[in-house]
Amino acid sequence: AKSSLIVERPPVRRFNLNNVTITPDPIGNREAVLILTPMARFYQEYWDNLLKLQYPRELITLGFILPKNKEGNAATTALQAQITKTQKGPVKDRFRSIIIERQDFDPPLTSQDESERHKMENQKARRASMSRARNSLLFTTLGADTSWVLWLDSDIIETPPTLIQDLASHDKPIIVPNCYQRYIDSETGKPRERPYDFNSWQDSPTAQEIASKMGPDEIILEGYSEMATYRALMAYMAEKEDEKHLEVPLDGVGGTALLVKADVHRDGAMFPPFPFYHLIETEGFAKMARRLGWHATGLPNYKVISLYLYIV
Amino acid sequence: AKSSLIVERPPVRRFNLNNVTITPDPIGNREAVLILTPMARFYQEYWDNLLKLQYPRELITLGFILPKNKEGNAATTALQAQITKTQKGPVKDRFRSIIIERQDFDPPLTSQDESERHKMENQKARRASMSRARNSLLFTTLGADTSWVLWLDSDIIETPPTLIQDLASHDKPIIVPNCYQRYIDSETGKPRERPYDFNSWQDSPTAQEIASKMGPDEIILEGYSEMATYRALMAYMAEKEDEKHLEVPLDGVGGTALLVKADVHRDGAMFPPFPFYHLIETEGFAKMARRLGWHATGLPNYKVISLYLYIV
Numbered sequence: 001a002k003s004s005l006i007v008e009r010p011p012v013r014r015f016n017l018n019n020v021t022i023t024p025d026p027i028g029n030r031e032a033v034l035i036l037t038p039m040a041r042f043y044q045e046y047w048d049n050l051l052k053l054q055y056p057r058e059l060i061t062l063g064f065i066l067p068k069n070k071e072g073n074a075a076t077t078a079l080q081a082q083i084t085k086t087q088k089g090p091v092k093d094r095f096r097s098i099i100i101e102r103q104d105f106d107p108p109l110t111s112q113d114e115s116e117r118h119k120m121e122n123q124k125a126r127r128a129s130m131s132r133a134r135n136s137l138l139f140t141t142l143g144a145d146t147s148w149v150l151w152l153d154s155d156i157i158e159t160p161p162t163l164i165q166d167l168a169s170h171d172k173p174i175i176v177p178n179c180y181q182r183y184i185d186s187e188t189g190k191p192r193e194r195p196y197d198f199n200s201w202q203d204s205p206t207a208q209e210i211a212s213k214m215g216p217d218e219i220i221l222e223g224y225s226e227m228a229t230y231r232a233l234m235a236y237m238a239e240k241e242d243e244k245h246l247e248v249p250l251d252g253v254g255g256t257a258l259l260v261k262a263d264v265h266r267d268g269a270m271f272p273p274f275p276f277y278h279l280i281e282t283e284g285f286a287k288m289a290r291r292l293g294w295h296a297t298g299l300p301n302y303k304v305i306s307l308y309l310y311i312v
Numbered sequence: 313a314k315s316s317l318i319v320e321r322p323p324v325r326r327f328n329l330n331n332v333t334i335t336p337d338p339i340g341n342r343e344a345v346l347i348l349t350p351m352a353r354f355y356q357e358y359w360d361n362l363l364k365l366q367y368p369r370e371l372i373t374l375g376f377i378l379p380k381n382k383e384g385n386a387a388t389t390a391l392q393a394q395i396t397k398t399q400k401g402p403v404k405d406r407f408r409s410i411i412i413e414r415q416d417f418d419p420p421l422t423s424q425d426e427s428e429r430h431k432m433e434n435q436k437a438r439r440a441s442m443s444r445a446r447n448s449l450l451f452t453t454l455g456a457d458t459s460w461v462l463w464l465d466s467d468i469i470e471t472p473p474t475l476i477q478d479l480a481s482h483d484k485p486i487i488v489p490n491c492y493q494r495y496i497d498s499e500t501g502k503p504r505e506r507p508y509d510f511n512s513w514q515d516s517p518t519a520q521e522i523a524s525k526m527g528p529d530e531i532i533l534e535g536y537s538e539m540a541t542y543r544a545l546m547a548y549m550a551e552k553e554d555e556k557h558l559e560v561p562l563d564g565v566g567g568t569a570l571l572v573k574a575d576v577h578r579d580g581a582m583f584p585p586f587p588f589y590h591l592i593e594t595e596g597f598a599k600m601a602r603r604l605g606w607h608a609t610g611l612p613n614y615k616v617i618s619l620y621l622y623i624v
């Protein structure tokens with residue numbers, strides 16, 4: 001792989017960062033989008049939804065990072081099979097380029113069991129590890145000509161097909177839709193939806209108070225009864241489906257689906273694997289971006305759907 | 313440029329980060345090196361020294377970022393002339409690839425006058441802007457197959473030709489030689505050397521005390537009588553030229569010449585443009601790397617030479 005790259009790479013590439021536009025009309029201005037997905041498991045529904053996105057494929061680069069374990073191997077195989085299908089198909093349906101990376105460090109937990117994953121004492125190590133995976137992927141795929149970065153988790157199985165242009169149309173440095181989960185109501189046997197991502201929030205005096213009393217290496221975690229933060233969670237702000245473009249300011253963001261202007265990352269905003277103002281990963285990213293002068297916005301009524309894991 | 317990239321890019325690239333070695337024998341293991349230079353001015357002596365480095369060119373990618381001003385335009389023209397000479401020469405003498413970026417934000421100061429540059433009140437804005445330039449360059453050039461990143465300022469005009477392999481042989485995540493400056497002694501008229509980079513240091517209780525009393529947005533600057541830190545500066549640790557490989561642990565590092573294992577950056581270590589533990593830019597980078605578990609090392613007796621600016 002190394003030697004072939006040497007031959008294929010153009011010897012000198014010149015980029016005028018001024019000429020890379022990042023506008024509310026990304027298709028009209030032919031803006032390059034980098035879709036980044038950390039992937040522990042491959043779900044066909046994720047891939048099918050990705051293929052439904054109505055953004056010109058020749059402007060989309062896909063980047064994946066998968067753990068180096070048995071599950072990661074299986075996911076890589078499944079992912080590559082789907083990629084091959086698309087990239088060997090008609091030229092007009094091919095993505096601009098695709099990068100697949102395998103992690104060079106161990107994921108902290110072997111089990112992906114949902115209750116296990118969400119246990120508070122495991123969260124810090126898990127999210128520190130996820131931060132390193134996200135950073136590794138970001139630092140090695142972001143280009144000088146990238147306009148937008150769409151972070152999209154591998155369990156996002158349903159989004160509007162106009163996701164990218166819809167989010168970009170708001171012209172915000174960081175913008176995040178509301179992530180829901182579908183499940184079967186055990187009493188009625190009918191499918192229902194419930195909020196899934198609790199990392200998008202507006203800060204509260206209580207949370208700030210908790211933070212001020214913490215040791216330098218402690219972190220605030222959202223969504224645990226042991227630590228009531230009274231933050232205003234976007235998860236509970238959804239109201240009218242028809243007001244899809246209602247904006248709310250956010251202090252923390254989740255990474256299940258997250259559109260970022262590439263300049264925010266190029267300025268240095270990454271996913272802190274260490275406590276940064278007592279926040280890590282995507283929540284720490286929002287805080288770091290803020291320190292760089294960039295603000296986050298949420299769309300409480302714009303929904304994306306995460307897969308519900310029956311089998312664990 | 314955009315459309316040609318689409319054609320030239322291979323559709324799928326796979327990287328196993330485990331297989332990218334980062335060893336004390338980088339030439340033997342054919343490890344890719346990325347040399348990154350923020351460049352406000354072009355000096356022929358910098359380029360001549362770069363060409364003297366005895367590291368296989370087919371393993372070296374060069375990355376430059378230049379400001380968008382008159383000086384930056386002149387430097388870009390001069391740089392491109394030299395690049396063309398090398399890259400149109402014999403294949404064996406060509407670098408693997410070269411990326412030139414033009415900044416999309418204004419440098420904070422128009423004058424590069426040395427006394428002006430070093431004034432304390434200007435340092436914070438200047439170094440915040442330098443941090444953004446370094447991050448922009450880093451985030452857009454680092455590859456999944458990069459083993460080492462050598463930061464090399466454009467005013468470094470003399471280094472041992474074995475700089476890369478010498479520094480790498482120490483097998484340290486972050487390693488920095490001692491940067492000196494040559495000048496003409498005004499009394500004797502003879503050339504002399506003096507320490508130049510005061511950003512490589514070991515922390516002191518006094519500096520920690522100063523930091524503990526600072527507001528959240530204040531920074532500690534080194535090398536100013538107004539703020540005596542009593543840090544142990546590597547600049548003053550040089551002793552025996554024959555003990556070139558003597559190592560000292562460091563808490564802050566300068567960026568004039570700085571070798572970093574690519575994994576440190578891939579983990580997320582960047583150059584904070586905001587006060588990070590009251591440190592910014594390269595000093596903040598060392599602190600951020602430490603938070604990620606990586607330690608910095610200095611080589612007080614291993615010298616590199618920075619140009620003395622007579623004309624300002």
Ligand SMILES: Nc1nc2c(ncn2[C@@H]2O[C@H](COP(=O)(O)OP(=O)(O)O)[C@@H](O)[C@H]2O)c(=O)[nH]1
Pocket residue numbers: 037038039040041065066067103107108117129130133152153154155
């Ligand atoms: N590369 C990598 N990806 C992971 C790892 N663990 C989880 N992921 C992926 O990271 C994203 C978030 O993980 P998930 O388990 O859904 O977290 P949750 O939604 O916060 O509970 C998903 O896309 C996962 O597939 C890991 O160890 N390595």
Ligand SMILES: Nc1nc2c(ncn2[C@@H]2O[C@H](COP(=O)(O)OP(=O)(O)O)[C@@H](O)[C@H]2O)c(=O)[nH]1
Pocket residue numbers: 349350351352353377378379415419420429441442445464465466467
């Ligand atoms: N891209 C970019 N590079 C700069 C700018 N200002 C200085 N540089 C470069 O950054 C490096 C460090 O700057 P220098 O003025 O030597 O700083 P000092 O050695 O810390 O006094 C050198 O390679 C400069 O050419 C800037 O505004 N933009």
Ligand SMILES: [Mn+2]
Pocket residue numbers: 153155256306
């Ligand atoms: Mn998930």
Ligand SMILES: [Mn+2]
Pocket residue numbers: 465467568618
């Ligand atoms: Mn300098």
